[in-house]
Amino acid sequence: MAYDKFSKIISPAVPLQAENVDTDQIIPARFLKATERKGFGDNLFRDWRYNKDGSPKAGFPLNEDKYSGKILVAGKNFGSGSSREHAAWAIYDYGFRVVVSSFFADIFKNNAINNGLLPIVVSPDFLQKIFISIDKDPQAKFMADLDKQQFTILDTNESEYFEINAYKKHCLKNGLDDIDYLVAMKKEIADFEKAK
Amino acid sequence: MTAKTLFDKIWDSHIVKSVKGGPDVLYIDRHLIHEVTSPVAFLGLKQRGLKVFRPDQTTATPDHNVPTENQHLTILDELSRHQVEMLRKNCNEHGIKYHDLQTEGHGIVHIIGPEMGLTQPGMTIVCGDSHTSTHGAFGAIAFGIGTSEVEMVLASQCIMQPKPKKMRITVTGQLRKGVTAKDIALYIISQISTSGGTGHFIEYEGSAITGLSMEGRMTLCNLSIESGARGGMIAPDETTVNYIKGREYAPKGSDWEKALVSWSELKSDEGAQFDMEYTFNADDIEPMITYGTNPGMGIGITGSIPTTENMTDNDKNNFTKSLNYMGYSEGETMLGKKVDYVFLGSCTNGRIEDFRAFAYFVKGKKKSPEVTAWLVPGSRQVEKQIREEGLTEILEAAGFQLRQPGCSACLAMNDDKIPEGKYAVSTTNRNFEGRQGPGARTLLASPLTAAAAALTGVITDPRKFL
Ligand code: SF4
Numbered sequence: 001m002a003y004d005k006f007s008k009i010i011s012p013a014v015p016l017q018a019e020n021v022d023t024d025q026i027i028p029a030r031f032l033k034a035t036e037r038k039g040f041g042d043n044l045f046r047d048w049r050y051n052k053d054g055s056p057k058a059g060f061p062l063n064e065d066k067y068s069g070k071i072l073v074a075g076k077n078f079g080s081g082s083s084r085e086h087a088a089w090a091i092y093d094y095g096f097r098v099v100v101s102s103f104f105a106d107i108f109k110n111n112a113i114n115n116g117l118l119p120i121v122v123s124p125d126f127l128q129k130i131f132i133s134i135d136k137d138p139q140a141k142f143m144a145d146l147d148k149q150q151f152t153i154l155d156t157n158e159s160e161y162f163e164i165n166a167y168k169k170h171c172l173k174n175g176l177d178d179i180d181y182l183v184a185m186k187k188e189i190a191d192f193e194k195a196k
Numbered sequence: 197m198t199a200k201t202l203f204d205k206i207w208d209s210h211i212v213k214s215v216k217g218g219p220d221v222l223y224i225d226r227h228l229i230h231e232v233t234s235p236v237a238f239l240g241l242k243q244r245g246l247k248v249f250r251p252d253q254t255t256a257t258p259d260h261n262v263p264t265e266n267q268h269l270t271i272l273d274e275l276s277r278h279q280v281e282m283l284r285k286n287c288n289e290h291g292i293k294y295h296d297l298q299t300e301g302h303g304i305v306h307i308i309g310p311e312m313g314l315t316q317p318g319m320t321i322v323c324g325d326s327h328t329s330t331h332g333a334f335g336a337i338a339f340g341i342g343t344s345e346v347e348m349v350l351a352s353q354c355i356m357q358p359k360p361k362k363m364r365i366t367v368t369g370q371l372r373k374g375v376t377a378k379d380i381a382l383y384i385i386s387q388i389s390t391s392g393g394t395g396h397f398i399e400y401e402g403s404a405i406t407g408l409s410m411e412g413r414m415t416l417c418n419l420s421i422e423s424g425a426r427g428g429m430i431a432p433d434e435t436t437v438n439y440i441k442g443r444e445y446a447p448k449g450s451d452w453e454k455a456l457v458s459w460s461e462l463k464s465d466e467g468a469q470f471d472m473e474y475t476f477n478a479d480d481i482e483p484m485i486t487y488g489t490n491p492g493m494g495i496g497i498t499g500s501i502p503t504t505e506n507m508t509d510n511d512k513n514n515f516t517k518s519l520n521y522m523g524y525s526e527g528e529t530m531l532g533k534k535v536d537y538v539f540l541g542s543c544t545n546g547r548i549e550d551f552r553a554f555a556y557f558v559k560g561k562k563k564s565p566e567v568t569a570w571l572v573p574g575s576r577q578v579e580k581q582i583r584e585e586g587l588t589e590i591l592e593a594a595g596f597q598l599r600q601p602g603c604s605a606c607l608a609m610n611d612d613k614i615p616e617g618k619y620a621v622s623t624t625n626r627n628f629e630g631r632q633g634p635g636a637r638t639l640l641a642s643p644l645t646a647a648a649a650a651l652t653g654v655i656t657d658p659r660k661f662l
Contacts, residue, residue: 019514020390020490024628029607033261033275035235035282047630075514077391080424080490081626082607083326084233085342106360106394106426107326111342165358167218177344182352183246185213185221189354192212192223 003116005175009097009144010154012069014061015134021074022081023108027090029082040086041093062094066138071098073130079108079119088112098144100151102127113168114177120144120151126160129153146172199465201362202431203397206337206462210320212354219356225319227254227349228305229292231279232261232609233324237347238286248290250353255314256287257295259304260325261609264572264599267297276610290350303575303601306330306543310414311577313443317432317459322349327543327625329420332429333413334436335462337397339427360426361471363396364464367404369478374659376553377412378545378623378642380404381419382484382494388474390492393425396472399464400430404478410439411549418544419625422491431463483658485530486627486640488518493627497645497657500529521629522637523617530655537620538569538650539632540643542606545623546574548581550643555587557647557661563595564653570612571596572604596650608633621649 031043049060056063072091078101079087088111091099097117102124104112112119122130133140133153143152146169152159164172171177182189200208212221229237234256241248248254261276271277280297287294295301301308305323309315309331317335322328324346331338341355348355367380385392398420400413408416413430420428430436437456440446447455482496495501501519503526504512519526524533540546540554551573563569571591573579579601582588588598605612606624608631614620616635623646624631627638641649644658651661 017513018517019510022490022626022628024607024626024631028630028634029260029609032232032609033273033279035279036239037236047634052634075510077394077424080390081326081628083324083340083342085236085324085344088342103391103394105391105424107340107342110357111344114342114344165218167215167356178356179240179244179344179348179351182221182348182354182356183244185354186249186352189212189221189223189249189352193353196223 003092003175006097006116006118006146006172008146009070010141011071012067012139013071013073013100013130013134013142014067014069015131016061016072016074017131019075020077020080023079023084023087024081026079026087027084032084032086037089039093040090041095044090044094070096071100071142071144072096073100073127073134076101076103076124078104080105083107085111085115088115088117092117100127100130113172116172116175118144118146118172120162122151122160122162129158199468201464201468201470202335202399202429202462203337203362204468206318206320207359215356219358221354222320222357223354224322224349225253226309226314226321228309228321228323228328229254229256229346230260230305230325231258231283233343234286234346235279235282236343237350240347241350246351248292248350251291252293253353254292254350255295255309256283256292257302257305257308258283258297260603260607262297262602263610264602264604264612267600273610300576303577304543304546304603306418307546307574307578310334310410311443311575313440313446316440316446316455317436317462322355326421327418329427330414330418330543332417332420332427333410334440335429335432335459337427337429340421360397361395363393363398363425363472363474364470365398365400366402366475367400367478368402368475369404370407371404371478371481374483374644374662375481376642376644377408377415379481379484380478381416382486382491382640383481384476385419385423385492386484386494387476388423390422390490391424393420393423396425398425398428400428405430406433409549410435411547414547415544419491422625432459483642483645485645485655487522487524487530489521489627489629491625491627491640493518494640495530497530497655501526503527531657533655534619535567535621535649535654536618537614538567538646539572539605539620539622539624540646541570541572541574541604542624543574544625545643546572546578548578550623551578551582551587552585554643554647555590557644557658558594558596558651559590561594561651563650566653567650569596569650570599570605572599573601575601605632607631608636614638621646621655
């Protein structure tokens with residue numbers, strides 16, 4: 001799926017303190033009925049974000065004016081549960097380009113990267129520092145630098161290095177996806193089949 | 197030669213190419229698709245002007261959003277109907293075998309694969325559904341993928357994946373009466389947590405595991421994902437071979453003989469290295485039940501909900517939030533708590549053995565009038581077998597009705613939603629907030645524990661009736 005090339009991002013962040021945020025919370029199953037990849041952002045965190053009558057729930061970070069930005073910061077084990085890629089689409093469609101947590105579920109992490117959404121793993125301590133910084137100033141800015149593989153709290157200038165494999169980094173920077181790569185390899189794949 | 201794990205053997209033999217500094221290009225033997233996670237993948241193919249590379253290695257069926265009543269009628273929900281029609285159309289266009297509603301082969305993807313003999317030892321199997329891990333019960337590498345990856349498999353029969361780490365979980369001893377594969381799984385997750393397996397692929401070993409039937413093994417491997425692991429697997433043995441023999445897609449004649457030889461190699465070598473090891477004893481496991489909003493929040497049925505006494509503030513907040521959602525308090529016992537709904541079904545516990553266990557449990561007894569029970573077979577085959585074995589009569593005499601196959605209340609995409617605030621003892625795999633319907637409260641348990649709750653209307657130790 002085509003997505004925007006990833007460059008350095010400097011932005012305030014939206015804090016979601018909960019842990020074990022599963023993909024059923026990110027996008028409930030009843031919103032998975034679309035056959036196109038469009039408009040999922042409206043239902044991002046649907047049941048946490050809206051009351052039954054459709055009015056916004058007070059106190060949920062996405063509903064608070066003081067928070068904004070392209071970075072979502074969440075508690076540990078983010079994205080567990082269902083493999084639905086709709087979770088990554090919803091987060092991206094809403095306008096986030098980076099999710100920061102101290103721990104991600106495997107499938108979510110793959111899905112995110114495949115859709116131009118960068119999952120950044122930081123240490124539990126650093127995650128707390130980020131939350132504290134947002135708590136002090138909801139508009140505090142952060143920097144996600146893919147080149148240097150560094151996430152920085154700009155207020156305090158504290159940084160942490162994050163891992164990403166070289167191939168995926170290259171894909172993200174150039175807006176490429178695995179399908180282009182695989183389709184170009186069809187001959188090798190056919191040879192593999194013969195040798196099997 | 198260095199000693200290899202079962203996982204290494206299968207993974208390594210499926211690498212088409214290792215990308216420098218990146219993932220492996222992994223060849224996929226079998227691909228299963230359903231109506232919810234495939235439409236966008238087909239759309240992607242179309243936009244790129246691509247055809248399906250190996251259509252005969254993909255099998256399709258609609259399961260996630262289909263109604264479980266009146267399947268002969270048009271699907272009322274417009275969006276669900278559209279998804280099912282898209283699947284049918286996409287399969288037609290690309291020459292993919294499609295098992296429509298009401299046909300012999302229809303059912304939940306992870307139930308029909310093994311039933312038809314599509315699932316075999318040594319294979320790589322993927323599907324856009326996290327519980328693809330079910331197929332690992334046959335000694336296959338099977339795991340759930342996202343829609344982009346579904347598109348990759350359609351386009352190239354490969355995906356790009358970094359190789360996971362390896363974990364071994366050994367369960368020694370023998371299961372006690374009334375304790376099932378579901379309880380082993382919930383017990384393991386309660387011990388290692390819902391993120392304990394992250395980054396790993398699990399191999400299960402030990403006498404309590406090899407003693408399980410194929411159905412039981414599938415239940416266990418199915419739930420591997422709930423510990424965060426990509427999947428779980430069990431080395432094939434006689435039980436595996438006997439299950440596969442004679443099934444539609446099982447190898448035949450001399451191919452069968454060849455298959456037996458190659459399957460016999462599929463086990464971890466003596467001294468093979470795992471990144472992580474756990475050992476549990478089956479004697480320590482009693483029927484399990486969950487009390488919270490993730491599958492790791494489970495306890496033995498006679499136990500009580502933990503207290504927050506020694507928790508950090510952070511853990512305490514998450515724990516309390518979860519208990520508030522469930523309407524429970526710390527320290528309470530689970531026995532005797534009210535149950536409004538019972539759901540038997542899903543790819544976790546929707547196989548014939550689960551229906552047998554449930555039916556014989558309730559035989560000659562009566563369903564509590566306070567409980568609404570939904571019994572949803574995992575497939576048409578299961579449904580047929582239930583009828584042929586005379587289980588329908590037993591169930592009906594006890595006040596239970598069968599519905600038609602599908603995922604149903606496992607994820608409540610169709611009309612089978614547990615109403616807000618109601619308690620459901622469910623044989624499924626996830627007790628997340630709202631999983632079974634907005635505001636629904638799910639208690640995960642085995643078919644036996646579900647049956648006991650259906651009879652009494654409260655959480656009951658199934659061993660009382662055995
Ligand atoms: S029964 Fe539940 S877990 Fe299994 S395939 Fe269907 S939705 Fe997924």
